[in-house]
Amino acid sequence: xxxTTKVNLFITVSLLVSLLIVNTIxxxxxxxxxxxxxxxxxxxxxxxxxxxxxxxxxxxxDKNLLNSYMPSHSFIRIVGPTSTTINQVTNDKxxxxxxxxxxxxxxxxxxxxxxxxxxxxxxxxxxxxHKVIGTLEISERLxxxxxxxDVILSIMGTVTVVSVxxxxxxxxxxxxxxxxxxxxxxxxxxxxxxxxxxxxxxxxTETKDEVYKMAATFNRMVSKLKENSDKQRQFISDASxxxxxxxxxxxxxxxxxxxxxxxxxxxxxxxxxxIYLETNRMKNLTKTLLSLAELEGSEPVDIKSVDxxxxxxxxxxxxxxxxxRPIILHENSHSIFIKGDELKLKQVLIIFLDNAIKYSTxxxxxxxxxxxxxxxxxxxxxxxxxxxxxxxxxxxxFYRVDKARKRDSGGSGxxxxxxxxxxxxxxxxxxIQSKEHAGTEIKVTFPLTN
Ligand SMILES: Nc1ncnc2c1ncn2[C@@H]1O[C@H](COP(=O)(O)OP(=O)(O)OP(=O)(O)O)[C@@H](O)[C@H]1O
Ligand SMILES: [Mg+2]
Numbered sequence: 001x002x003x004t005t006k007v008n009l010f011i012t013v014s015l016l017v018s019l020l021i022v023n024t025i026x027x028x029x030x031x032x033x034x035x036x037x038x039x040x041x042x043x044x045x046x047x048x049x050x051x052x053x054x055x056x057x058x059x060x061x062d063k064n065l066l067n068s069y070m071p072s073h074s075f076i077r078i079v080g081p082t083s084t085t086i087n088q089v090t091n092d093k094x095x096x097x098x099x100x101x102x103x104x105x106x107x108x109x110x111x112x113x114x115x116x117x118x119x120x121x122x123x124x125x126x127x128x129x130h131k132v133i134g135t136l137e138i139s140e141r142l143x144x145x146x147x148x149x150d151v152i153l154s155i156m157g158t159v160t161v162v163s164v165x166x167x168x169x170x171x172x173x174x175x176x177x178x179x180x181x182x183x184x185x186x187x188x189x190x191x192x193x194x195x196x197x198x199x200x201x202x203x204x205t206e207t208k209d210e211v212y213k214m215a216a217t218f219n220r221m222v223s224k225l226k227e228n229s230d231k232q233r234q235f236i237s238d239a240s241x242x243x244x245x246x247x248x249x250x251x252x253x254x255x256x257x258x259x260x261x262x263x264x265x266x267x268x269x270x271x272x273x274x275i276y277l278e279t280n281r282m283k284n285l286t287k288t289l290l291s292l293a294e295l296e297g298s299e300p301v302d303i304k305s306v307d308x309x310x311x312x313x314x315x316x317x318x319x320x321x322x323x324x325r326p327i328i329l330h331e332n333s334h335s336i337f338i339k340g341d342e343l344k345l346k347q348v349l350i351i352f353l354d355n356a357i358k359y360s361t362x363x364x365x366x367x368x369x370x371x372x373x374x375x376x377x378x379x380x381x382x383x384x385x386x387x388x389x390x391x392x393x394x395x396x397x398f399y400r401v402d403k404a405r406k407r408d409s410g411g412s413g414x415x416x417x418x419x420x421x422x423x424x425x426x427x428x429x430x431x432i433q434s435k436e437h438a439g440t441e442i443k444v445t446f447p448l449t450n
Contacts, residue, residue, distance in 0.1 A: 004175035008168060015167045016160070023156045030152055034145050038120055039109040045069050046124040046136050049076075056126045059134060063089040073117075074140035078126065079103050086134060092141070095119065099139055105132045111142075118142045181211045185218060198226045238398040239289055242412060246278040246285070253278075288414045291347075292397070295421040305449045306345055308336040308375050309368055315346065316366055319353050327353070331368040336375040338446040344422045349377070351415040352442050356381035358411065360439065374445045382439040391432055395420045 050056060053065060059078055066076055066089055077088030079101040090096045098114050104123040112119045119141050126134040181201070188201045200219045203212065253271040262268045309331050316327045338345075356364045360383020367378040386394060386401050393399045398413040423430045426446055434440035 004172070004179055007175055008171040011171050012164055012168050016164050019160045019163060023160065027152065027156065031145070031149065034148065035111060035118075035120065035142070038142060038145065039122060042109070042120065042122045042138055042140070043107065043124065046122065046138055050124070050126065050136060055136065056128050056133070059086055059126075061087050061089045069138075071140050073119075073143070074138070075099075077101060077137045079135040079137050081132075081134065095139060095141070101137060102135070104135045112139070118145060178211060181215050185215060198222050198229070235397060242285060242398060243282060246282045249278045250275050285412050285414075288412060288418070292414055292418050292421070295418060295425065302341045302343075303339050304342060305337045306340045306342045308338055308345075308377060308446070309334060311342065311346060312349060312366055312368055312377070315349050315353065319357070323357050325357055325364065327364045327366060329366045329368070333368075333370060336368060336370045337449040338375045338426075339449050340426045340446065344425070348419045348422050348444065349379075351419045352379040352444075355415060355442075356383070356440070359383040359385075362439075370448065373448055375448050377444045377446075378441055380439065380441040385436040385438050385440055386432070386434040387436050388434075391434055394432065395430070 049066065049069060053062070055061070055078065061076055061078065070076065070089070070091055073092040073095055075088055075090035075092065075096050077090075077096075078086040080086045081103050083101050083103045085101045088096065094115075099112055099119065099121060102121075102123065105125050107124055109120060109122040112121050119139055121137065121139045124136045124138075125132045126136055181203070185201050188199055192199055200222050201215045203215050203219070205212075253274050256267060257271050260267050312331075313329060316329050319325070320327050353364070353366075356379055360381035362382040365378075365380040367376075367380070369376040369378075390401045394401065395416045397417040399417075400411060400413040420430055423444055423446075428444055428446040431443045432440065433443070
């Protein structure tokens with residue numbers, strides 16, 4: 001069953017049930033008060049009759065005198081203590097037969113239905129010298145009550161039917177309004193499922209209700225997914241392009257080897273050396289790609305308190321030994337503790353030092369500073385620099401300022417992209433300042449351990 005039908009059915013049935021309960025209560029209250037009012041009137045008449053015609057003394061009734069107290073289908077009788085009729089006047093012979101005389105020492109009334117009519121029977125005791133000597137019994141058909149009962153029942157019936165009908169129509173209208181965007185969402189999702197391309201839902205009005213929020217959230221999710229799938233596609237095309245270059249080199253050297261065989265030792269040596277280098281490049285490239293993919297999956301990093309000073313000192317010493325280049329470390333405190341994953345932070349520093357070494361020949365300087373909230377790392381070189389218009393792109397994957405200069409240095413253009421990812425994972429910030437032929441300074445800030 002559709003949600004709209006369910007909601008509609010529920011509302012309509014609840015309304016019907018409440019209307020039936022309210023109507024029943026109103027109906028019974030109405031009947032009770034009407035009968036009470038009628039009885040009250042008859043009691044008043046009885047007292048008047050008793051006083052005016054001295055009935056307690058004569059115990060007789062004069063039809064001519066009592067006519068004005070007798071509506072159609074009624075009787076007045078005096079009942080003795082043995083519940084026998086002493087005297088009676090009537091204009092309805094059947095009524096007199098059907099309602100047997102009842103002696104009562106109390107003032108009371110009751111309803112006696114017969115022939116589909118309600119008849120009111122009232123008893124008023126007749127006193128003589130403080131003793132009850134008989135009962136004045138008056139009965140009349142409540143024809144007014146019946147006609148009013150019919151009217152109120154038909155009003156209630158009409159109101160109930162009209163309300164239920166209106167509620168049903170309003171429910172359908174309301175659910176159609178609520179369901180419209182949901183239906184459009186479903187059809188969009190079905191389209192996505194069938195065609196396989198991501199699509200947004202058209203939102204006509206900004207209603208700010210839950211349904212609007214749901215559609216807006218869905219659209220945001222679609223944007224994110226689109227962005228991710230675009231990134232992924234770009235990544236795959238970049239990566240395959242990168243891998244194609246070494247493969248081409250290897251295959252061309254293999255062609256040479258096949259043509260000239262291994263007889264020409266110089267050519268063979270050269271080819272093997274080139275194949276060895278390119279294979280190594282490919283190995284490194286795939287390793288880097290894997291580490292980048294791992295970072296992009298934004299794995300939770302193994303966070304500890306890491307001392308930036310001791311980490312940098314160790315790495316700088318190692319780099320100086322391996323590359324035989326002067327690297328000067330300036331620190332303004334003995335330790336700067338930041339929250340982070342030690343291995344990944346090391347990787348960031350290696351990426352920056354590697355670039356500084358590759359793209360400069362002069363001294364390299366590393367600055368370590370801290371303020372109240374942040375630890376700051378700056379790596380400064382006096383090398384070839386990056387042209388201003390290229391600076392915003394160097395953090396993109398596979399981006400190299402000058403394709404030609406990369407060939408010699410053997411870079412793949414992934415270092416800074418990886419570094420940026422790691423810094424982001426550490427809630428840090430990265431900033432680059434560079435001037436062509438003057439040098440480059442990379443500044444990274446990390447939040448300090450509390
Ligand atoms: N210190 C620097 N001085 C001059 N140019 C730089 C410097 N650091 C980065 N660049 C430029 O930015 C580009 C991107 O740097 P990135 O480290 O991402 O890639 P790469 O060094 O080419 O390759 P690898 O993936 O091996 O690091 C480089 O190719 C280089 O042109
Ligand atoms: Mg690099």
